[in-house]
Amino acid sequence: MKFYNLYTIFTFGSFKNKILKEVLETQPSYVEFCIKSFDHFYISDKDMEEIKEQFPDFLISEEGQELLLERYKRWKVEFNKSI
Numbered sequence: 001m002k003f004y005n006l007y008t009i010f011t012f013g014s015f016k017n018k019i020l021k022e023v024l025e026t027q028p029s030y031v032e033f034c035i036k037s038f039d040h041f042y043i044s045d046k047d048m049e050e051i052k053e054q055f056p057d058f059l060i061s062e063e064g065q066e067l068l069l070e071r072y073k074r075w076k077v078e079f080n081k082s083i
Contacts, residue, residue, distance in 0.1 A: 001041075003042050006047070006050060007019050020051075031043075
């Protein structure tokens with residue numbers, strides 16, 4: 001899983017080599033698409049708060065929020081196994 005914040009560079013897709021902030025400025029719906037489409041894509045609650053400060057109109061659907069929560073739970077289990 002990759003943790004995305006405003007300054008994480010996309011390494012795939014139509015926004016390859018752009019940072020998340022640029023994607024949010026250009027096409028915020030692409031972030032929702034990534035959340036729904038890619039298991040590796042994760043934004044933490046802390047980073048989501050920072051995003052909402054800079055992009056108050058940005059919303060993630062209930063489905064997207066559930067997917068992020070499930071990814072976090074899976075990551076936490078895997079992380080704890082590795083300790």
